[in-house]
Amino acid sequence: MYGYVAPSFTYASPHISPEELYGTLFKDVQNSHIFVDSKTFADAIPLEDPVLIIERYHQEKDNPDFDLALFVQQYFRMPVHIASGFRPDTNVSTSEHIGTLWSLLTRYPENQERGGSLIPLPFSYVVPGGRFREIYYWDSYFTMLGLKESGRVDLIENMINNFAYLIDSFGYVPTANRTYYLSRSQPPFFSLMVRLYSEMEGKKVLTRFLPQMQKEYDYWMDDGGHAAEPFCAHRRLVHLPDGVRLNRYWDDRCTPRPESYREDIELADEAFEKYEVAPDALFRHIRAAAESGWDFSSRWFAEESDFASIHTTDIIPIDLNCLMYHLEQTLAEAYLLKENQVCADLYNEKANARCEAIQTYFWDESKNYYMDYDFEKRDFTKAVTLAGAFPLFFKLAPKLHSHYVRRYLRLNFMKSGGLLTTTVRTGQQWDSPNGWAPLQWIVYKGLRNYNFHLTANQLSAEWLALVDKEFKHSGKMLEKYNVSDTNLIAGGGEYEIQEGFGWTNGVYLRMKNKKR
Structure with missing residues (x-):
């Protein structure tokens, strides 16, 4: 140690x-x-x-x-940045470079720090890199895509075992294995990880991790043990008319985030002065946005460019509910494999009901695009984001809707280096002009699911070229990229741009190999 x-x-x-x-x-x-x-x-x-x-x-x-x-x-x-002293060889291909990075980004149980905020894990795992010295939940799925291409099935299994360990320990997967992240999760990708692993090891994997998938589902669907009126919420669950139940992001604490303490205090002062928002409410909205993984974005703001107007917990996100649909589908299949027909039927019904609700509450006919839903205002939010492509990734969109979404993406999001995250510039990192590897993959696979291969291949070529260009220029794999002006480095956010970088590496390898 x-x-x-x-x-x-x-x-x-x-x-x-x-x-x-x-x-x-x-x-x-x-x-x-x-x-x-x-x-x-x-x-x-x-x-x-x-x-x-x-x-x-x-x-x-x-x-x-x-x-x-x-x-x-x-x-x-003080902690050090991961891979900060690594000197890359830019004469090798990007894929070869990524192969070298895996070992630098891997943490082992016997070498984990003790005494600080890190929660030690029983198996080895890959961290994103830079200031991110711990395993992050939704990042890891996209990292695993690349690990599979590199033949690192052992690491994929170890990482899934770590997430299962966290679910068994806490009832959910925290944002990452830090004590200050224990009040929130991240986009629930565990069922996708299990599916990915089952592609290599067979369907028995679904039943092996059934207990943990069920626990995670119960965490997200916690209703406090009592019925609620429509348009009321409890933690991460929102009740809508006709018995519809959808999910939102939340945090079980309403204090400044320890990892961004000063920044949160300053924003709370501004929000109170401008909008008379109570600090505890503001902190909850900030933390909920952090749970979404999109920290931060105009997606969560009432006023397009004003961080102080953040109101995340009022919003039912399209991407989160697509992920919950996948979890319900996977639970149904796992129960069927266990020959529990009653539970299999129950979760199939839940998945079908959510599929119907997704079309009802998220499809905006005026835009012909999927939007987030503000259940307090009972209307769509203003922000148009790349999250609207998630129904294509999960094959939830009717064929006609898929054509509209493809057209909307081409007209509003496609740039010379890939896809924008949103269509507005606010200075936030999950807004224009930035593009992020996980969202490029979600859209790429979604387009291919509906046989829009030409558009998918164009996206892939532009994104891969941008990553290659930056690697040859700086020797770095970055957390995010400027897809609008490929000669500029991406900006925005609460910290400097990070290198490493887990999900960028994973998506690059998977896309490069033209895998679906």
Whole structure:
């Protein structure tokens, strides 16, 4: 092992988050601008027992010559960026380079840091890279696409086993294996991972992970144990007329995110001044957007370019409900394989009902495109996003709708380097002009599902060329790309652009091999 191995502290839960553990010290550090990136201190490793560190802080902090930065340096080891010192060979192909990266991005149980916010996992796993030093939930599905192309079935199995372990431990998959992520999940891709693995190992995989898929479903569908009126919600479940139940993003806490503490406090002040939004409500909307994976985007804003108008928990997202449809379908098949016809029929009914609801609540006839639904306003949201292509990926769109979606994508999203995330520029990273590997894959496969091979091949060629161009130029595989002006680096967001990069590597290899 490397790093400090903490003792088994008995004064608190082993999964306590750093803001709870360090209290005033944590808040003071995060508000002090010692670190450019708030995630740095959230991931820091204590060099002594945290109880002693906290005691010394309260003893010393009011001294006239006290230096907070020096105190932190004395008592904590700061995390390093993954693969930051790696010198790539740009003379090799992008695919060869990715093959080299897998080992750099892989973390092993015996080498996991101890004593900080990381939740150790029993099996090896691939991290995205850069500041992302932990396994992220929805990222991992797209990373697995590339691992399959590289013949790394062992890593795919290990990562799925880790997610099963997290579900067994907590009842759901947290955003990532950090204690400060334990109040939320991410887009539920576990059933897709299980399906991917079953392509290699057979249908027995579906029954092997049936208990975990069922637990995850129960987490997302928790209704508090009581009936609710239409247009009312409980956690991640929204009740609509005629017994329709759809899902939204949520977070079980309504405080500033530890990994973006200062930024959230500042936004809460702005939101209260502009819109009189209570800080706890604002924090919940921010955290729910983080659960979506689209942090952040005009998709979640009431006012197109105003972050302070974020209202994520009012929105029923199209992509999330397509994912839940897939989970219901997979549960139905798994129960059928277990010869449990009653449960198989139940989940088939649930999947069919959700399919019908998706056409009812998300198809906007005025745009001929799938939109998110604001259940508070009982209308579509304003933002047009690439999430509207998810029904094609899951083969949920009627044939006529698929033609409309393809046309809309070509007219509004297709650029010289691939597909925009949204059609507006706001400075947020999940908006124009940025393109992201997972969404390129979702659309690419969705188009091929409906035999729009020409458009799919055009998208693939443009995206692969952009990734190749950047690799030859900088030697880097990036988290996101500027698809509108391929000579510029993508921007926006709360942190500098990251390299590595798990899902970019995965989608590149899968697309390069022309796999569906």
